[in-house]
Amino acid sequence: MNDHRLTPAHLRLLLASLALVYGLHVLHLPPWVTLLTVGAGVWRYAASVTQVALPKTRWLLPIAAAATLGIIASHDGLFGRNASVSLLAAMMALKLLESHTRRDAMLLVLLAYFFSITGFLFSQSLLVGAYLVLPVVALTATLININHPNGSLPVRFLLRLAGLMLGQSIPIMLALFLLFPRVQGPLWGVPEGAHRGMTGLSDHMSPGSISQLSQSDSVAFRARFNGDMPRTSRLYWRGPVFWHYDGTRWSSGEQVRGVPLQPLQATSEPVSYSVTLEPQNRTWLFMLDAPASIPPNSLLGNDYQLLARQPVLNRVRYEGRSFLQYRMDETLAPGIRAQALQLPRAGNPRTRALGASLAGNQGTDAGIVQGALMLLREQPFRYTLTPPRLGKNAVDEFLFTTRSGFCEHYAGSFVFLMRAAGVPARVVTGYQGGEFNPTGHYLLVRQADAHAWAEVWLQGRGWVRIDPTAAVAPQRIETGLASALPAGEPLPPLMRADLDWLRQLYLRWDAVNNGWNQWVLGYDQQRQMELLSRLAGSRISSQEMIWGLMIGVGCSILAVAAAMLSRGRPMNSLQTSYGRFCRKMARAGVAHQPCEGPLDYGQRAAQALPAQAAEITAITTRYAVLRYGMAPTWQQIEAFRQLVRKFSP
Known part of the structure; x- marks a missing residue:
């Protein structure tokens, strides 16, 4: 059977299935590879319906070699x-050109199954998972078609049968997915280029670095609170902390060694939540200020910046507990104080003079802070995404000339001013606020929510958060970015008031996508143990889980077998049609006897119903020939079905 030639009908379904598979990769393949696959498909089909000759094997080998060299040139190598x-x-495209038999087609279908799965190497989104259903069903239908002894079958019948077969496998698939022991880490290593193009906070801050993120609707992370969510103004998600300023940008600087982490003095109850962080190719983990405990496999610096032990290249979920009211580092080590007062040797003379003036006019460090905030409130500062470019003395130009900027302008200039006044200060970046998703009941934090603020050290209080942006645009902290910007400022589409319908639609979709991330992509060993322990009512062991897997798969197989046995002996389409004929005759008073063959039954029925004798004899004779003669074609079976359908005793 496998040596039978492929017919045009076989090829049409095979090519349609391959087109669905290639459609998943069209954006990932070099254009010339796409043209090669399309050309091969057109050539192969044309050869099946016309006299066009296919290339000989001696020509396919050099073409394959040339294609390999082209791929090496396109990707700078053959690996990856x-x-x-x-x-x-x-x-696969070249294999299509030398496929002549059903066996060749089977090999192509099996390769195409594997080729479909490689789509997950580029994206593991819900859309890709949903799309993969199409090529899998089509390939299964193709496999049925090329293995059927009666030639090509109707496409609708093949798709229905393929869907039924795949549907019957779902219980076993679910049992294996839920119960099979999970492997720690991804199935494949992180491929090359997997973290290219990721947006997020940088390891430094300069004017414009955060305002660029404000145009991005990309998700930074999602957070789900165990109780009531704090109000938006308390949602400061702590990220990189910057100490060093070189006159142009802020960076973390050299770590001060030998300074232990001082425990927080909590003045409120902790808030518990979980965070699902998107890949970012950084080691930063984000928690609410200030962390009360840290997740496993993470580190907490002496500036309370939370770090993963390895860059976050895959979606990661962790639990968090934070104190929203606290005292941090009530004593300041000399090395930390020096780091928190560092300034370049020269530059920004007007800001230095202003700092000295504040230090002379105010009696305490707290008074200096309030004086600087009062200056921001009283002067015509403007919060904008499109500030003018700044020159060499950027802080001076911002505070005394342009007075227009985004959060990084205000935070960086404020810390510079505090240090010029002798007040220890540092820049903290992260995210502020977020949007609550009522469908999924979680907080959605986008890259557009990126923010920068300041921390100053005050005697008896430790490090205190000061957000100079709130002095100029308090709406940014209370209600979000969109309400704080002047009319006409560019906003991401999902933050625009006139596109509220789009935002609501996106939130519903994101809730569905988050469920996919949590329960399919994020179904790791921890989640598996939590789910199975919840179902069992107590914590289960690995041995119990394996027993559960065996029992689950066994029950699934028994359920499918019972369903098949409950229907009695499996009947093909021919037998089904004959059974319908027998039921019609039974309603007319001539029931079929269990030991009666079709010819004897037809003779008896014709005598009982002489008016329909010719039709009855034709049906029973045709059935006997088709049932016990040579294997019938699909067209013959369909003709018999129509004959029975039209018969009415």
Whole structure:
């Protein structure tokens, strides 16, 4: 059977299935590989319906070699995700040109199954998972078609049968997915280029670095609170802390060694929540100010910046507990104080003079802070995404000339001013606020929520958060970015008031996508143990989980077998049609006897119903020939079905 030639009908379904598979990769393949696959498909089908000749094997070998060299040139090598997928695509296209038998087609279908799964190497989103259903069903229908002894079958019948077969496998698939022991880490290593193009906070801050993120609707992370969510103005998600200023940008600087982490003095009850962080190719983990405990496999610096032990290249979920009211570092080590007062040797003379003036006019460090905030409130400062470019003395130009900027302008200039006045200060970046998703009941924090603020050290109080942006645009902290910007400022589409319908639609979609992330992509060993322990009512062991897997798969197999046995002996389409004929005759008073063959039954029925004798004899004779003669074609079975359908005793 596997040596039978492929017919045009076989090829049409095969090519349609391959087109669905290639459609998943069209954006990942070099254009010339896409043209090669399309050309091969057109050539192969044309050869099946016309006299067009296919290339000989001696020509396919140099074409394959040239394609390999082209892939090496396109991807700077033959190894890696992109090059491997392109090579597989090209070789499948060339294999199509030498496919003549059903066995060749079966090999192509099996390769296409694997090729479909490689789509997850580029994206593991819900959309990709949903799309993969199409090529899998089509490939299964193709596999049925090329293995059927009666030639090509109707496409609608094949798709229905393929869907039924795949549907019957769902219970076993679910049992394996839920109960099979999970492997720690991803199934594949992180491919090359997997973290290119990721947006997020940088390891330094300069004018414009955060305002660029404000145009991004990309998700930074999602947070779900165990109780009531704090009000928006308390949602400061702590990230990188910057100490060093070189006159142009802020950075973390050199770590002061030998300074232990001082415990927080909590003045409020902790808030508990979970965070699902998107990949960022950084080691930063974000928690509400200030962390009360840290997740496993993480580190907490002496400036309370939370770090993962390795860069976050895959979506990660962790639990968090934070104190929203606290005292941090009530004593300041000399090395930390020196680091918190560092300024370049020269530059920004007017700001230095203003700092000295504040220090002379105010009696305490707290008074200096309030004096600086009063200056921001009283002067015509403007909060904007499009500030003018700043020159060499950027802080002077911002505070005394342009007075227009985003959060990084205010935070960086405020810390510079505090240090000029002798008040220890540092810049903290992260995210502020977020949007509550009522469908999924979690907080959605986007890159557009990126923010920068200041911390000053005050005697008897330790490090105190000061947000100079709130002095100029308090709406940014209370209600979000969109309400704080002047009319006409560019906003991400999902923050625009006139596109509220789009935002609501997106929130519903994000809730569905988050469920996919949590329960499919994020179904790790921890979640598996939590789910199974919840179902069992107590914590279970690995041995109990394996027993559960065996029992679950066994029950699924028994359920499918019971369903098949409950229907009695499996009947093909021919037998089904004959059974329908027998039921019609039974209603007319001539029931079929269990030991009666079709010819004897037809003779008896014709005598009982002489008016329909010719039709009855034709049906029973045709059935006997088709049932016990040579294997019938699909067209013959369909003709018999129509004959029975039209018969009415």
